Amino acid sequence: MRTIKDIDFDNKRVLIRVGFNVPLDDDGNVVSDIRIKESIPTIKYILEHNAKQIILMSHLGRPDGKVVDKLKMDKVADKLEKALDMTVVKLDDCIDIKIPDAKIIMLENLRFHKEEEKNDEHFAERLSKLADIYVNDAFADMHRAHASTVGITKFMPGCIGFLVEKELKYLTLKEIERPFVAILGGAKISTKIPVIKELLKKVDYLLLGGAMIFTFYKAKGYEIGKSMFEEDFITEAKMLLNNEKVILPDDIVVAADKTEDSETHVVNEHQIPKDMIGLDIGPESIQVFKDYLKKAKTVFWNGPLGYFELEKFGKSTRAIAEYLADSDKVVIIGGGDTEDAILPWKDQYTHVSTGGGASLEFISGKELPAIQALKENEIEFHDVI
Secondary structure: OOEHHHOOOOOOEEEEEEOOOOOEOOOOOEOOOHHHHHOHHHHHHHHHOOOOEEEEEOOOOOOOOOOOHHHOOHHHHHHHHHHHOOOOEEOOOOOOOOOOOOOEEEOOOHHHOOOOOOOOHHHHHHHHOOOOEEEEEOHHHOOOOOOOOOHHHHOOOEEEOHHHHHHHHHHOOOOOOOOEEEEEOOOOOOOOHHHHHHHHOOOOEEEEOOOOHHHHHHHOOOOOOOOOOOHHHHHHHHHHOOOOOEEOOOEEEEEOOOOOOOOEEEEEOOOOOOOOEEEEEOHHHHHHHHHHHHHOOEEEEEOOOOOOOOHHHOHHHHHHHHHHHOOOOEEEEOOOHHHHHOHHHHHHOOEEOOOHHHHHHHHOOOOOHHHHHHHHHHHHOOOOO
16 A cells, blocks of 8 residues: 655645544634644655645534534644644635645535535545545544545545554554553443454453443353443353453442442452442452553553543553553554543553544454555556656
């Protein structure tokens, strides 16, 4: 698959699909510009290689095919302008528009058009007419077959940017230094089963946390109180427990409800009271997890270990995050909620993925639609660039 280093950008208009779906506050202000900064190396490289113009496109939020003022790209463009220290001209739409003679252009939110998420071919073709070369640097959206990630590749030559290249390098999880330990958390086992199965082929140990552990406990016949579990996946969980690489917590932090002022107790994993909810793994389990992690030279982590949105139930997630940040291990973070949970230590890890869903699908062995599209694009347009 071609990267931007394989392309001659001299005097070309370049259309870059970026992942600027940044978090916003209630007033529509950008809370974090990390995702914007992640694509700066790609933008600068193309500028340095004499591109005539760079046109950036992204979605923001879920406007469902309608114009939503709060989700316009203006404030994102302002943040990008500061990060680049260059003028960024933001336009009021993304198709059928006159492109001004400016070096860097930001198109309006792609999802203001319902055709984007439908992977509408006509919409994709109209986007393609804006430039000569297409670059995908939005790894977080590569698992979605949308017009700006898949459809557009039928109409113009394309490649991946530095961010996508970096993501694929780390998330391939090949030629890694052993021992290799993975940590998986999160709420639902149903979304993690393909990842668990794939990781079990590669890891030395798989440490499990988050609400999905209660489906495993249910499979063991334990009382789980009012804790969340998925009835339809108990048999699958029982089968996975036959693998000795799977490590479950031995103690659980429980409370009557999910509130900051609720009284908490630590109980053994098989002694959760019927009127209680499991909301975090306990202190003994934190230490056990650290003992396994001490053996590791490479660690992959996706999903918080407890209900980290409330500080009192985020102790295990913070403890493991801090432990890994202070280590000399190769630590790869799988993005999504995990990225939010480890934010204070983000710069101390080897790699923090920008894509939660995309990283999980990639690790589970699925071919991401946007990657497949660009592989086909390289064959279709092999003699164009």
